[in-house]
Amino acid sequence: MDISFSAVLSQIMLGLNNGAFYALLSLGLAVIFGMLNVVNFAHGAFYMLGAFAALLGLDYLPRLLGSDVGIGFWSALLLGPLLVGLLGVLIEKTMLQRLYKVDHLYGLLLTFGLALIFEGVLTNYFNVAGEPYSGKPAMLEGAVNLGFMVFPAYRLFSIVFSLLVCFAVWYLAERTRLGSYLRAGTENPDVARAFGIDVPMLRSLTYFLGVALAGLAGVVAAPIYSVSPKMGSDLIIVVFAVVVIGGMGSIMGAIVTGLALGLLEGAVKVFYPPLANTVIFIVMALVLLWRPAGLFGKER
Amino acid sequence: METLASPSASRLEKRVNHPFVSYLPWLVAAVVCLAAPFLIYPVFVMELLCFALFAAAFNLLLGFGGLLSFGHACFFGGAAYLCGHALKVWGLTPELGIVLATLGAGVLGVLIGMVAIRRQGIYFAMVTLALAQIVFFSCLQLPQTGGEDGLQGIPRGMLFGFIDLSAEVMVAGSKIPLAMYLFVLTLCFGGYWLIWRTVHSPFGVVLKAIRENEPRAISLGYRVDAYKLTAFVLSAMLSGLAGATKALVVGLASLTDVSWHMSGEVVLMTLLGGMGTLLGPVVGAVTVVSLHHELSALGSWVTVTIGVIFVVCVMAFRRGIVGEIAYRMKRSF
Numbered sequence: 192m193d194i195s196f197s198a199v200l201s202q203i204m205l206g207l208n209n210g211a212f213y214a215l216l217s218l219g220l221a222v223i224f225g226m227l228n229v230v231n232f233a234h235g236a237f238y239m240l241g242a243f244a245a246l247l248g249l250d251y252l253p254r255l256l257g258s259d260v261g262i263g264f265w266s267a268l269l270l271g272p273l274l275v276g277l278l279g280v281l282i283e284k285t286m287l288q289r290l291y292k293v294d295h296l297y298g299l300l301l302t303f304g305l306a307l308i309f310e311g312v313l314t315n316y317f318n319v320a321g322e323p324y325s326g327k328p329a330m331l332e333g334a335v336n337l338g339f340m341v342f343p344a345y346r347l348f349s350i351v352f353s354l355l356v357c358f359a360v361w362y363l364a365e366r367t368r369l370g371s372y373l374r375a376g377t378e379n380p381d382v383a384r385a386f387g388i389d390v391p392m393l394r395s396l397t398y399f400l401g402v403a404l405a406g407l408a409g410v411v412a413a414p415i416y417s418v419s420p421k422m423g424s425d426l427i428i429v430v431f432a433v434v435v436i437g438g439m440g441s442i443m444g445a446i447v448t449g450l451a452l453g454l455l456e457g458a459v460k461v462f463y464p465p466l467a468n469t470v471i472f473i474v475m476a477l478v479l480l481w482r483p484a485g486l487f488g489k490e491r
Numbered sequence: 492m493e494t495l496a497s498p499s500a501s502r503l504e505k506r507v508n509h510p511f512v513s514y515l516p517w518l519v520a521a522v523v524c525l526a527a528p529f530l531i532y533p534v535f536v537m538e539l540l541c542f543a544l545f546a547a548a549f550n551l552l553l554g555f556g557g558l559l560s561f562g563h564a565c566f567f568g569g570a571a572y573l574c575g576h577a578l579k580v581w582g583l584t585p586e587l588g589i590v591l592a593t594l595g596a597g598v599l600g601v602l603i604g605m606v607a608i609r610r611q612g613i614y615f616a617m618v619t620l621a622l623a624q625i626v627f628f629s630c631l632q633l634p635q636t637g638g639e640d641g642l643q644g645i646p647r648g649m650l651f652g653f654i655d656l657s658a659e660v661m662v663a664g665s666k667i668p669l670a671m672y673l674f675v676l677t678l679c680f681g682g683y684w685l686i687w688r689t690v691h692s693p694f695g696v697v698l699k700a701i702r703e704n705e706p707r708a709i710s711l712g713y714r715v716d717a718y719k720l721t722a723f724v725l726s727a728m729l730s731g732l733a734g735a736t737k738a739l740v741v742g743l744a745s746l747t748d749v750s751w752h753m754s755g756e757v758v759l760m761t762l763l764g765g766m767g768t769l770l771g772p773v774v775g776a777v778t779v780v781s782l783h784h785e786l787s788a789l790g791s792w793v794t795v796t797i798g799v800i801f802v803v804c805v806m807a808f809r810r811g812i813v814g815e816i817a818y819r820m821k822r823s824f
């Protein structure tokens with residue numbers, strides 16, 4: 192096989208980039224699942240909404256208001272997750288909240304329906320093929336020489352930024368007081384309530400956090416991938432597989448698995464491209480045969 | 492905790508004991524199905540029949556086994572591709588093509604089932620969804636499947652080598668593909684009858700016991716995994732039968748048939764009609780497929796409508812149409 196070393200390296204870096212998004216998304220899924228016992232099928236849709244928030248803020252909002260300055264990338268990085276998170280809280284308060292007492296599968300079905308609604312509405316107004324996001328900040332244009340290879344600056348930023356956010360969430364959940372409340376609520380909601388922790392409030396907050404992470408991933412992804420109504424739905428299934436492989440037990444597990452599988456996918460893209468779309472699912476099948484609870488999971 | 496499927500349907504059946512009464516629904520169904528092609532476009536009726544069988548096969552797993560598979564499209568669509576290929580390229584007769592495709596779906600069911608039943612509940616749904624994606628991407632990338640275009644122009648061929656399934660006959664003033672219609676009707680009724688028998692067999696009872704309380708079923712000595720796998724494979728094969736028949740009816744096997752949207756659709760049919768009821772999936776399938784035809788001019792608003800129905804069903808209507816009727820009759824009688 193005649194593949195140049197630099198081509199392999201660049202594919203692997205692109206894989207790491209995807210892996211960072213997998214990590215961000217599976218992290219949100221894992222946090223929501225742990226606290227709410229809901230598999231958030233709408234996670235991909237929230238990711239897509241985050242990207243659209245950035246796109247609309249930059250291109251459409253100024254046209255609507257007649258001004259010539261839109262919401263730039265850095266503001267979108269803050270506003271996008273916030274808006275998506277608030278939408279999530281609205282959904283949690285009005286719908287999801289009523290489903291905690293029935294079979295957990297209903298949470299999956301509800302969020303599946305919501306994902307279809309978001310995707311369908313946006314498909315009516317936007318091109319399925321996707322629209323480019325032109326708000327990439329000037330300081331992240333061009334490429335950086337990493338010593339062993341030259342890599343696009345924005346992609347490097349997105350990897351580093353996603354990892355920082357991942358570790359911030361890990362720190363929040365494992366090392367702070369709020370995180371200990373969160374873990375207590377996950378472990379045993381009734382006892383946590385008896386100790387005076389506002390569990391319903393904590394659940395809303397968790398859903399806000401998880402969904403905002405998806406929105407944040409969407410904003411960061413907007414300058415890289417074209418912004419399309421379908422961008423979330425294909426990704427979410429891969430992220431489900433990532434979550435099954437890692438097991439939903441630990442936050443660090445979700446981060447590590449996401450990164451590793453992104454790298455693996457990048458490597459497969461170089462050596463055997465036809466398998467690139469399915470390699471993660473195949474790994475999932477193998478992991479299930481070997482360790483049904485997932486690599487970092489506990490059987491519950 | 493509210494369980495996934497309401498047991499109301501089985502309670503309802505206990506009052507039915509006279510042999511004639513128990514055959515009455517079958518007679519009504521037969522009459523309706525024989526009259527339908529004169530009133531509605533026959534190909535549409537045949538498509539309805541296929542989707543009704545698909546939903547009923549799915550419900551065998553969800554409603555009676557308590558297992559939510561989010562990847563059933565891979566059996567439906569996979570069999571459609573296999574049947575199409577067997578008829579178009581290998582030149583098999585339609586009945587052989589359908590048998591082959593059904594067996595193929597069964598093999599796929601064994602492979603996927605063996606991996607998926609290692610996890611329960613929500614994980615089961617995610618695992619089946621992910622595994623079905625392997626089948627989807629295979630259908631997209633294999634040279635035999637026609638990529639984005641799918642397999643087009645699948646011939647109906649000669650049943651048993653001498654009955655022309657594409658022939659149309661004038662019956663009572665309307666042109667009807669009579670042989671094809673009767674063939675499809677036989678297959679779908681046969682499949683549905685098999686589901687009905689399975690649910691009322693000792694096997695079906697054990698399956699329901701596992702759904703209600705798995706640890707207890709284990710403690711009673713049942714090999715739970717074997718039962719689950721059998722139900723999974725049976726459901727996969729019947730879904731395959733439905734998919735292969737559908738490919739024969741419309742002459743097309745496409746990526747839509749294997750995509751996760753189709754998996755979601757069959758979940759909706761079952762949820763809307765009523766999980767764990769025998770008639771529910773049929774009602775749900777007819778409703779959803781008709782909705783698709785009625786709203787097809789609206790483009791992606793169909794997706795929105797489907798999503799809204801999902802949300803409404805989950806929030807306010809968890810028993811489904813048939814489940815709700817059964818529940819109310821029980822209460823008012």
